[in-house]
Amino acid sequence: MGDGPPLELRGVCKAYGPVRALDQVSFSLRSGEAVGYLGPNGAGKTTTLKLIAGLSRPGEGEVRVAGQDPSRDRRSALAHAGILIESPGVLPYMTGDDLLEYSARVKRVPLREIGVQQARVARELGVEGVLSRPLGGLSTGNLRRMLIASALMGDPELLVLDEPTLGLDPAARTELRALLRGKLREGRTLLMSTHLLEDVEAVCSRVLFLRNGKLLGDQSLPSGEGADGKGSGRAHLRLLRPVPEGQLQALVRDLGSLKEQAPRHLLVLYEGGEEKLAQIIAVLVQNGISLVQVGPGGSGLEERYLATVGREEDP
């Protein structure tokens, strides 16, 4: 990779006629970091990714990939990047083999390594059995995986993926998340734009919230919160019978806080590790509250998303 962070945007603005698609967007990714890029439809996510890929130029500001401007110095900027934007169409008669080989050749993978890398990436994505089939005959999931495989050719340092799990079945989504986590362990950097918050929770350590072209939040996402027995934690409790939130809150106010997500469904927020959670559960049970299920409370990304970005119909 070149000088500078793997990816950096400084004061980027982009307008399409009177519509301001991006307004003073600035952020940068550190090497080895996985960042989720979230926002409602039309927030400007894909526009940002197009600027990163050099498909369009910012009206104002700067985009730097590995220290280079991708709209000018494409070769050096994108030499170590694997990018999948939107849902590209495919030529139905071409095969996965053709696509991966083309990608490898353009990325200057040495000729003797192309076949080996093609086989490895196809195996990682689970498409080795359909490599020689025409792309037009592949299922939506397999086609998506083939396009991701194409982005992964050349072992890119930076991955920029737009809705990577779109059209994948649950098993394939889980596999892809595991693959991305593996790439992160190898030191790769990831920017992932998606609507699926659970994908971000499973893979990313940081999240950016975008709405109406403006960056509204840049927050860290603690992974495995509370699991280490230290720090803050969240748990989901399901009660046998509904109990007023105020009454429950009064019982545990010295130990943590409770939020009613739905009747009989509580989110418990606590500090001090799992011991504190055990105390909260004990207090509730001692006070005659019947619990039927205790589970992880997640990272609270959905709440954060709604709190930061709001609902789709909000002005």
Added chain:
Amino acid sequence: MNALLANARWEARRLLRSQRVFLLLIPPVAGPVGSALALLYFHVSSHPIALMLGLFVLGGLGALVTVDLCALTLGEELAVRAHLALFPLPQHRHEILLGRVAVVLLGSLGAFALGAALTWGTVDLLVPVSAVPGPTLLDPFHLFLGISCLLLFLGGVTLLSSVLVRTASGALVAGVLAGVVVASAGLYLALLHELTLAFPLVLLAVWGVSLAWAVHTYSTLES
């Protein structure tokens, strides 16, 4: 150079996979056969006239093949948005365009040249060179060069249209219309005995301009 070759290779593979490569067989196969049928039907006895007729038949076929292949080269990808998978790769867009176009244009011209050689041979077989030479509008060799320029011109115009309208069908229509207009203009000038070297040179110049325009437009496409 690397990206240029990768794109040329991709286009060649694409011609094979889509079976459009068989279109390149039309000029060398249908050209001589069509010419032979025309010569026999019209009882042509002049060797130069027979050659001219053969090259006209061949030129028409070659023009259709050129227009078809050039329209599909970029028009098809832009229509189905397949370019979104290619543009984020570390390559300049002019490399994509020139690599692709080189294969189709050279392929079309090569097929036409081979067809011309076979047509020439067919004419030699059917109409003896010693036959009475009739008055011809054009020297056959000049006509061959002129048609080659016409094919380049049509390739450039069709390619530009495909980038501007982003569909293969629209580009195909534009290419056919351009071909009809230029062929009519050429014939008109020939009948007036005013068809000079300037005509194919203008076609070459238009080819250069349309190719440059197509490269510029393709390089600045935003989505």
